[in-house]
Amino acid sequence: MDYLVVALVILAVLLVAALGLVTLRRRPAPPPPPPAAERVEVTVVEPEVTVTPPETVVEAPPEVVEAPPPVLERPEPTAGRLVRLRARLARSQNLFSKGLLGLLSHDRLDDEAWEEVEDSLIGADVGVEATREIVARLRERTRILGTRSQAELRGLLAEELVAALDPTMDRSLRADPVGGRPAVLLVVGVNGSGKTTTCGKIARVLVADGHSVVLGAADTFRAAAADQLATWAERVGAEVVRGPEGADPAAVAYDAVRRGIEAGVDTVLVDTAGRLQNKVGLMDELGKVKRVVEKHGPVTETLLVLDATTGQNGLEQARVFTDVVNVTGVVLTKLDGTAKGGIVIAVQRKLGIPVKLVGLGEGPDDLAPFDPEQFVDALLGAPA
Ligand SMILES: Nc1nc2c(ncn2[C@@H]2O[C@H](COP(=O)(O)OP(=O)(O)OP(=O)(O)O)[C@@H](O)[C@H]2O)c(=O)[nH]1
Numbered sequence: 001m002d003y004l005v006v007a008l009v010i011l012a013v014l015l016v017a018a019l020g021l022v023t024l025r026r027r028p029a030p031p032p033p034p035p036a037a038e039r040v041e042v043t044v045v046e047p048e049v050t051v052t053p054p055e056t057v058v059e060a061p062p063e064v065v066e067a068p069p070p071v072l073e074r075p076e077p078t079a080g081r082l083v084r085l086r087a088r089l090a091r092s093q094n095l096f097s098k099g100l101l102g103l104l105s106h107d108r109l110d111d112e113a114w115e116e117v118e119d120s121l122i123g124a125d126v127g128v129e130a131t132r133e134i135v136a137r138l139r140e141r142t143r144i145l146g147t148r149s150q151a152e153l154r155g156l157l158a159e160e161l162v163a164a165l166d167p168t169m170d171r172s173l174r175a176d177p178v179g180g181r182p183a184v185l186l187v188v189g190v191n192g193s194g195k196t197t198t199c200g201k202i203a204r205v206l207v208a209d210g211h212s213v214v215l216g217a218a219d220t221f222r223a224a225a226a227d228q229l230a231t232w233a234e235r236v237g238a239e240v241v242r243g244p245e246g247a248d249p250a251a252v253a254y255d256a257v258r259r260g261i262e263a264g265v266d267t268v269l270v271d272t273a274g275r276l277q278n279k280v281g282l283m284d285e286l287g288k289v290k291r292v293v294e295k296h297g298p299v300t301e302t303l304l305v306l307d308a309t310t311g312q313n314g315l316e317q318a319r320v321f322t323d324v325v326n327v328t329g330v331v332l333t334k335l336d337g338t339a340k341g342g343i344v345i346a347v348q349r350k351l352g353i354p355v356k357l358v359g360l361g362e363g364p365d366d367l368a369p370f371d372p373e374q375f376v377d378a379l380l381g382a383p384a
């Protein structure tokens with residue numbers, strides 16, 4: 001019986017000891033409180049933790065670093081570009097309206113009054129011969145009609161300027177395929193006149209009108225020239241054919257047209273290197289480019305790019321180009337940078353070749369189809 005009591009007591013002691021152990025494990029002793037300095041640090045760090053919650057970092061999707069798919073630009077429609085760009089001709093407008101106002105400031109339309117008009121038109125690069133003709137006709141008509149008001153004089157001057165621009169000329173760009181082959185446009189001109197920029201702008205216009213285009217970088221003097229053209233092409237998704245720096249430009253032009261035929265595109269635009277008209281070797285090279293390209297079929301359009309700011313000097317250069325490559329259309333660039341918009345009249349008159357396009361700025365859509373009425377309207381500014 002004693003043994004039983006002792007055994008029960010031992011069992012009870014063991015049970016109490018075991019329970020005590022379990023309780024101790026479940027409730028670990030709390031860590032000693034951090035020293036005062038550590039507590040200060042914790043409060044300083046806390047705001048940082050709330051500013052950048054861990055979710056933001058974890059949830060950042062990997063797509064964020066991927067390049068976005070290329071987005072092709074949608075060029076502006078060409079209709080109405082000349083009208084919208086009227087403000088760009090402001091400097092030329094000043095000269096033309098000065099001529100008109102000069103007439104009104106005289107009591108009588110005498111020789112002196114008409115001389116002022118002549119000076120204004122010659123100052124605007126209309127050219128001496130064309131100016132004399134325009135003023136003679138204007139003088140005769142105002143005498144017969146007894147015209148005196150500014151609105152009437154503006155109307156008559158506008159008519160004469162439009163007539164001097166020969167509105168019957170065909171100014172359409174021959175960019176449609178001919179006989180199942182792409183149209184081929186060759187772009188030529190002196191250094192820095194705006195050839196590459198114009199190629200890029202034309203490509204945009206054509207793509208906007210639904211044409212497929214291949215660009216040929218036949219300016220092989222500088223690698224940068226082909227890069228410049230490629231940048232324009234990328235923006236509208238056109239293909240560029242280029243050769244190594246120093247390659248034969250005729251070979252690159254030939255390859256571009258071949259590629260255009262293979263790909264079945266509508267238009268091949270060939271950019272050429274700038275060349276001075278008095279460098280015989282370079283002008284011969286240009287002739288060769290055209291001949292080699294024509295092994296595929298005729299060049300449909302040869303565009304001469306002229307910088308309007310070079311004025312009458314540009315006309316002499318132009319004549320040499322027309323001898324070498326049979327220019328079919330003129331692109332007059334940088335009209336926004338001159339007070340001499342009358343150069344359009346002089347160019348057409350001297351060369352007998354239609355101005356088909358005008359450049360009115362450095363922007364990608366600052367190229368407008370040339371229209372005599374709209375242009376003269378822009379030149380003369382708002383009617384009185
Ligand atoms: N303001 C203005 N600048 C223009 C116009 N057209 C071209 N330019 C500028 O003229 C400069 C020369 O243009 P490019 O297209 O490189 O001329 P380029 O004839 O190809 O020159 P090269 O290949 O070196 O002979 C560039 O800074 C163009 O932005 C225009 O209509 N208006």
Ligand SMILES: [Mg+2]
Binds near residue numbers: 196197225272273274
């Ligand atoms: Mg160029």
